[in-house]
Amino acid sequence: MTATASPPRTQDLSEGALGMALLHIERGDLAAARNNLTQAVAGGVSAGGNASLFHGVPALEFVLGRAGRADHDVQGAVDRVVAARLAAARRRQAAGALPHPAEFDLIRGLTGLGALLLARGAPSPLLEEVLAYLVSLARPVRVEGRELPGWWSPVGPADEAVAGGHSNNGVAHGIAGPLAALSLAVRHDVQVPGQHDAIEVFARWLDTYGCWYWTTHDQLSAPEPPEPAPARPSWCYGQIGIARTQQLAALTLKDPARRLAAEDTVIRTLADPNFLGLITDASLCHGWAGLLTIARAVADDSPAPDRFTPPIEDLTQRLAADLERLPKPGFLEGRTGAHLALDGTNETDWTSALLIT
Numbered sequence: 439m440t441a442t443a444s445p446p447r448t449q450d451l452s453e454g455a456l457g458m459a460l461l462h463i464e465r466g467d468l469a470a471a472r473n474n475l476t477q478a479v480a481g482g483v484s485a486g487g488n489a490s491l492f493h494g495v496p497a498l499e500f501v502l503g504r505a506g507r508a509d510h511d512v513q514g515a516v517d518r519v520v521a522a523r524l525a526a527a528r529r530r531q532a533a534g535a536l537p538h539p540a541e542f543d544l545i546r547g548l549t550g551l552g553a554l555l556l557a558r559g560a561p562s563p564l565l566e567e568v569l570a571y572l573v574s575l576a577r578p579v580r581v582e583g584r585e586l587p588g589w590w591s592p593v594g595p596a597d598e599a600v601a602g603g604h605s606n607n608g609v610a611h612g613i614a615g616p617l618a619a620l621s622l623a624v625r626h627d628v629q630v631p632g633q634h635d636a637i638e639v640f641a642r643w644l645d646t647y648g649c650w651y652w653t654t655h656d657q658l659s660a661p662e663p664p665e666p667a668p669a670r671p672s673w674c675y676g677q678i679g680i681a682r683t684q685q686l687a688a689l690t691l692k693d694p695a696r697r698l699a700a701e702d703t704v705i706r707t708l709a710d711p712n713f714l715g716l717i718t719d720a721s722l723c724h725g726w727a728g729l730l731t732i733a734r735a736v737a738d739d740s741p742a743p744d745r746f747t748p749p750i751e752d753l754t755q756r757l758a759a760d761l762e763r764l765p766k767p768g769f770l771e772g773r774t775g776a777h778l779a780l781d782g783t784n785e786t787d788w789t790s791a792l793l794i795t
Contacts, residue, residue, distance in 0.1 A: 448478045450768070451497035451791065452545075457769025461778055463504045464786050471505065489519045491550030491791065492770075500554050504786035513558070520551050520564055527571055534579070536586070539595050539606050542575060544615035544793060552619050557790050561628045569623055569630045572616040576636035586658075587643065589613050594652075602655025607648050608675035609793060610723070613640050614648070614683045618793035621686035634691065641687040641696065648680045670716040671707045673728030673792060678707060682732045682794060685739060701745070704736050708749035720760035722792065723770040727761075727779035729753050734782065735794045754780070 448454040459474035475498075484494030491497060495515045502508040527541055527548065540546040544553065552568040575588040592603045595611040606612030617640040620633055647653040649666035657664045671677040681703040688697035707713050708729065719725040730753040737746035757780050766772030778788060789795045 448481065449483055449494055449497060451492040451500065452770040453766060453768035453772060454478060456497050456501050457772075458767060458774045459501050460504060460769060460786070460788050461774045463501070464778060464781065464783060464788055468505060471501075475501070485515045485519055487522075488546075489516075490546045491554050492545050495519060496551060496554050500557065500791060503557060504788060508558075516551075516554065517564055520548075520555070520568065523548055523551060524567055524571060531574070534581075536579070536581065536590055536592050536603060537575075537588075538593055538597075539591050539611050542572070542589060542616060543595070543606070543611045544619075545610050548572065549615040549619050549793075552623075553790060553793055556619070556623055556626060556628065557787065561626075565623075565628060566630050569620065569628065569633060572620055573630060573632040573636040575613070575616060576632070576639040587613075589616070600654075604655070605643070605647065605653040605658075607644060607650060607652055607680065609679040609683060610674035612652065612675075614644060614680050615793060617641060617644070618683040618686055621683070621690040622790075622793065622795070624690045625686075637687050637690055641684060641691070644680055644684060648684075649677075651675045668712065668716075670724060671713045671729070672717070672724035673732060673794075674723045677703055677713070678729055678732050681707070682736055685736055689739060697740075701736060701740050701742075704733060705745055705749065708733065708753070717756075719771075720757050720764050720776045721771045722775035722779060725760070725776075726753055726757040727776040728792075730757055731779045731789055731792070731794055735789065754782075 449456055451457045455474040455478040459471040462471035483498055489495055491500060495512060496519060499508045499512045499516050502512060530537060542548050544550045548568055548571055555562060555565040555568060577588050578585045579588050587605055590603050590605055592600065594600050607614060609615050617637060620637050646663045650664055651669060669676050673679040681700045684700035685697055688700060717725055720727055722728045733746055733750050733753060737743040757776060761773060761776045761780060764773045764776055767774060769775040787795060
């Protein structure tokens with residue numbers, strides 16, 4: 439395993455050849471997947487600071503794991519990446535500093551690495567350390583005499599400065615990702631001290647603030663919670679992605695009222711032409727493919743799955759109509775991910791990369 443200064447995009451799970459291999463593996467075409475994998479690793483595979491579930495050796499392990507081919511060398515390299523990221527997070531916490539979203543999020547951070555360790559199928563001390571770290575984010579911190587959520591960040595996902603800091607609320611870059619990871623870990627019988635309490639903290643935060651992509655200092659200081667924003671209801675940000683995490687939390691907490699509220703949000707949003715009008719492509723990240731994949735998962739976990747048949751049929755038609763208009767070929771924003779969603783199978787549990795399952 440080699441580290442590279444400027445790793446090629448081919449080793450991205452999001453848009454590179456690694457992501458394209460997922461479709462072939464899910465369809466059982468291992469020869470085609472092997473060609474993608476050869477292309478992905480041709481320039482080396484990063485095991486450095488930029489390695490994450492969606493880039494470098496962890497992304498390689500996830501894809502190989504869908505075919506049952508992740509070996510000990512690859513897993514060992516991933517373990518070293520995870521250990522280094524945990525050590526950096528602990529140093530940051532000890533210094534009393536606020537986290538960058540990339541420390542904990544799904545796309546670049548420890549939530550994604552935790553999802554990968556969970557996908558191995560066997561509990562491990564390293565997975566428990568990651569879960570314990572995610573639990574620690576539920577503890578508030580004091581900064582300049584002010585109490586803030588433990589995941590409050592001074593910068594945005596693109597490293598932009600945010601005046602007064604913010605809470606990112608989405609699945610891809612925000613606190614909904616840790617909520618989903620902790621809830622799914624319970625489903626897989628992996629628990630650490632404080633896990634249920636942390637799930638409650640994150641879920642209640644999203645009850646109040648999940649109606650916005652992120653929460654600002656002014657919103658946190660306001661006497662009343664913010665009014666819902668008319669925003670795209672995608673997987674990465676927005677009502678549908680957060681509703682799935684709330685359903686997962688409800689199942690973990692055995693909270694039928696929360697589960698019903700989450701499922702009602704999905705039904706209501708997918709029937710609202712104003713929200714659907716904000717969807718502009720067929721992608722997994724923020725388009726029809728993501729909504730369809732979530733709707734199926736929500737239906738599978740609902741005691742009333744037939745409620746979701748009409749929106750699933752509608753989303754399937756919209757996805758089929760728009761899929762080939764996607765200009766990119768990849769997983770998150772391209773045709774590969776859209777085809778995976780349209781196929782409607784999940785034999786390899788590829789949806790675990792999105793913390794949908």
